[in-house]
Amino acid sequence: MDLLPALAAAPLFHQSWDGFTILDLIAASTNALNGALLVRRPDHYKGYTDVGIILMAFVGGIGGGVSRDIVLNRIPAAFTNPWYFVVCIVAGLIGLAISYKTGQKFREGAFQVMTAFSLPWYAIVGADAALHAHLPLLAAVIVGVIGPTAGRYFIDISSGVTPKLFVQGEWFVGTAILAAVLYIVATGLGLSIWPAALLTFAVAFVFRLAALLSGWEEPEPWEPAAVAAAPRDYRLEVPIREEFDKK
Amino acid sequence: MDLLPALAAAPLFHQSWDGFTILDLIAASTNALNGALLVRRPDHYKGYTDVGIILMAFVGGIGGGVSRDIVLNRIPAAFTNPWYFVVCIVAGLIGLAISYKTGQKFREGAFQVMTAFSLPWYAIVGADAALHAHLPLLAAVIVGVIGPTAGRYFIDISSGVTPKLFVQGEWFVGTAILAAVLYIVATGLGLSIWPAALLTFAVAFVFRLAALLSGWEEPEPWEPAAVAAAPRDYRLEVPIREEFDKK
Amino acid sequence: MDLLPALAAAPLFHQSWDGFTILDLIAASTNALNGALLVRRPDHYKGYTDVGIILMAFVGGIGGGVSRDIVLNRIPAAFTNPWYFVVCIVAGLIGLAISYKTGQKFREGAFQVMTAFSLPWYAIVGADAALHAHLPLLAAVIVGVIGPTAGRYFIDISSGVTPKLFVQGEWFVGTAILAAVLYIVATGLGLSIWPAALLTFAVAFVFRLAALLSGWEEPEPWEPAAVAAAPRDYRLEVPIREEFDKK
Numbered sequence: 001m002d003l004l005p006a007l008a009a010a011p012l013f014h015q016s017w018d019g020f021t022i023l024d025l026i027a028a029s030t031n032a033l034n035g036a037l038l039v040r041r042p043d044h045y046k047g048y049t050d051v052g053i054i055l056m057a058f059v060g061g062i063g064g065g066v067s068r069d070i071v072l073n074r075i076p077a078a079f080t081n082p083w084y085f086v087v088c089i090v091a092g093l094i095g096l097a098i099s100y101k102t103g104q105k106f107r108e109g110a111f112q113v114m115t116a117f118s119l120p121w122y123a124i125v126g127a128d129a130a131l132h133a134h135l136p137l138l139a140a141v142i143v144g145v146i147g148p149t150a151g152r153y154f155i156d157i158s159s160g161v162t163p164k165l166f167v168q169g170e171w172f173v174g175t176a177i178l179a180a181v182l183y184i185v186a187t188g189l190g191l192s193i194w195p196a197a198l199l200t201f202a203v204a205f206v207f208r209l210a211a212l213l214s215g216w217e218e219p220e221p222w223e224p225a226a227v228a229a230a231p232r233d234y235r236l237e238v239p240i241r242e243e244f245d246k247k
Numbered sequence: 248m249d250l251l252p253a254l255a256a257a258p259l260f261h262q263s264w265d266g267f268t269i270l271d272l273i274a275a276s277t278n279a280l281n282g283a284l285l286v287r288r289p290d291h292y293k294g295y296t297d298v299g300i301i302l303m304a305f306v307g308g309i310g311g312g313v314s315r316d317i318v319l320n321r322i323p324a325a326f327t328n329p330w331y332f333v334v335c336i337v338a339g340l341i342g343l344a345i346s347y348k349t350g351q352k353f354r355e356g357a358f359q360v361m362t363a364f365s366l367p368w369y370a371i372v373g374a375d376a377a378l379h380a381h382l383p384l385l386a387a388v389i390v391g392v393i394g395p396t397a398g399r400y401f402i403d404i405s406s407g408v409t410p411k412l413f414v415q416g417e418w419f420v421g422t423a424i425l426a427a428v429l430y431i432v433a434t435g436l437g438l439s440i441w442p443a444a445l446l447t448f449a450v451a452f453v454f455r456l457a458a459l460l461s462g463w464e465e466p467e468p469w470e471p472a473a474v475a476a477a478p479r480d481y482r483l484e485v486p487i488r489e490e491f492d493k494k
Numbered sequence: 495m496d497l498l499p500a501l502a503a504a505p506l507f508h509q510s511w512d513g514f515t516i517l518d519l520i521a522a523s524t525n526a527l528n529g530a531l532l533v534r535r536p537d538h539y540k541g542y543t544d545v546g547i548i549l550m551a552f553v554g555g556i557g558g559g560v561s562r563d564i565v566l567n568r569i570p571a572a573f574t575n576p577w578y579f580v581v582c583i584v585a586g587l588i589g590l591a592i593s594y595k596t597g598q599k600f601r602e603g604a605f606q607v608m609t610a611f612s613l614p615w616y617a618i619v620g621a622d623a624a625l626h627a628h629l630p631l632l633a634a635v636i637v638g639v640i641g642p643t644a645g646r647y648f649i650d651i652s653s654g655v656t657p658k659l660f661v662q663g664e665w666f667v668g669t670a671i672l673a674a675v676l677y678i679v680a681t682g683l684g685l686s687i688w689p690a691a692l693l694t695f696a697v698a699f700v701f702r703l704a705a706l707l708s709g710w711e712e713p714e715p716w717e718p719a720a721v722a723a724a725p726r727d728y729r730l731e732v733p734i735r736e737e738f739d740k741k
Binding site: 286287292293294295296297298299300302303305313317320321322323325326327328329332333343347404405406407 | 564565566567624627629630631632633636637647651654656657659660661662665667668711712713714715716717
């Protein structure tokens with residue numbers, strides 16, 4: 001039997017762990033679980049199968065990191081370190097195993113704190129990777145935004161829902177911009193990586209939580225009544241809560 | 248006239264043919280024809296022009312291979328070997344030339360066997376490319392899934408249809424996972440490329456045909472009635488057959 | 495205070511300007527403004543916020559160039575030269591600042607000439623980049639098409655609208671193919687870069703304007719009545735003009 005030694009020698013268990021890999025993995029697993037629960041919500045659910053929901057955990061979990069790494073012209077971290085896939089599979093299975101109502105309540109409640117937690121980390125990891133690739137500062141901000149938001153973008157367009165990036169989402173993109181800018185400025189001021197990251201995280205996390213709790217929303221431009229009255233599927237999020245209240 | 252020698256010297260006719268290029272080309276051409284016929288079906292057709300349908304043949308034919316190669320951080324094979332584009336154009340033209348009803352009957356019938364044929368090959372080519380790039384085993388499975396499924400993903404989201412990967416599709420993604428895993432195990436057991444590929448192909452092809460013929464479907468998670476009753480556009484596939492039966 | 499010298503030393507103000515960068519920037523800024531105005535139109539507007547509209551300016555402005563550069567396996571120009579982001583931000587802000595009705599009238603009128611202007615340049619820049627990367631001629635045509643069209647593709651799928659590439663759009667894709675082919679042939683005939691580019695631009699620009707003014711449209715394949723009667727959201731463009739006429 002050559003199989004077992006071959007598998008053991010295979011790169012499943014070799015990977016390089018740079019300083020941010022664990023943060024990136026935490027962000028990936030949080031976003032993966034978020035993805036699996038999100039697509040079971042009525043506004044996203046389109047008859048997905050168990051396989052489809054686990055795939056959506058992959059899309060949510062590593063979509064941002066893969067997009068970030070493709071722009072940086074390198075093999076995505078998730079394809080060189082298999083732990084990304086492991087956490088996505090586990091998150092997908094948990095997302096499936098949780099009963100529907102429990103899952104949605106969890107997602108609307110305590111879990112919001114977890115996704116608020118991973119948003120700034122993803123932005124910091126992206127901005128740091130861009131700075132290490134010697135990209136310009138503005139590009140580092142954009143790369144910092146891609147990490148935490150691209151996974152949600154792909155989940156939304158796959159579900160036929162207007163991507164959250166473009167509509168009111170309690171400063172979802174704004175928080176990513178804030179974290180990326182703060183981290184770049186802190187680094188520019190001479191702080192070393194971890195103090196800069198922790199300071200950035202603290203500010204952006206508090207901002208995100210405040211935005212979620214206070215319902216701060218991005219402004220909308222003025223549009224004529226005919227335009228403003230057009231159907232906006234993101235408003236579907238409101239009836240969901242009503243749906244729960246009825247039961 | 249400098250044109251003809253310049254064109255003749257241009258890389259249109261130089262390409263390197265590795266062992267799997269012909270398989271990859273067969274898979275691309277099958278998927279391209281499938282794409283052109285698919286988007287003329289009522290659930291996908293959105294007033295596409297002749298140009299649009301030929302473009303959809305490109306999307307279906309090389310979308311998977313291009314996504315695979317971008318993840319592997321290399322110029323996509325279709326952009327270094329022009330035969331990929333040639334087969335897409337030809338498939339698009341055939342898809343246009345076929346009369347509507349003939350095309351759909353062909354697509355639902357004999358052609359299902361052809362797409363079932365190319366699915367495992369695309370998965371094998373992807374898994375093999377990932378192993379050669381020294382990616383971890385789990386990553387090789389995922390790359391093996393991207394090849395046969397990403398083209399369909401882009402066609403579906405371009406047509407406003409829920410991507411087949413996420414809904415019931417007779418173990419579409421499952422077959423790709425099966426083929427990628429089998430090929431990696433067979434290679435790990437010490438089989439050389441072609442025996443491993445042929446063995447993998449035989450098992451996955453039979454599985455896919457059996458799933459298609461027996462209507463094996465991926466399970467769906469339990470959802471509350473309000474969620475389950477939401478419109479699922481993939482169910483549009485059913486009325487199409489009824490449409491044909493009426494005429 | 496280390497910040498100011500650190501920022502001044504940062505690569506915001508270093509970039510290499512190759513011959514085509516200015517053209518690429520003009521095309522990006524035109525497409526960015528087009529994107530910001532487009533998504534405020536009733537058929538595209540889905541309750542976008544100010545942040546969302548500026549993001550859409552990014553998608554429209556650099557979506558094509560980023561896709562082109564990813565296929566060419568290099569860090570996208572927009573991520574190495576920050577002026578791309580600067581013009582996108584400025585175009586997004588202008589798109590927001592313009593009053594709704596003025597913006598749409600401008601977009602339907604004089605601005606059509608500007609987008610017709612940038613379409614061939616984007617195609618030329620793409621085809622030239624592909625030739626310099628020693629890709630085959632057919633690949634150079636396809637890369638030439640990706641540049642001017644991919645940004646619109648992403649805007650359309652993000653807005654839930656059938657992408658303009660696939661439906662009637664006054665030879666939108668056709669003009670890109672024409673420009674790419676002309677430039678490759680002119681280069682093959684021995685013309686140096688600028689004469690080839692100017693000749694190509696002149697022909698493709700006139701063709702595009704003529705198509706817009708004369709309403710030349712790509713042919714559609716014959717489809718049964720049931721298929722042809724399916725809703726086609728691109729037809730929404732017609733009622734918009736009626737909407738304006740009423741007021």
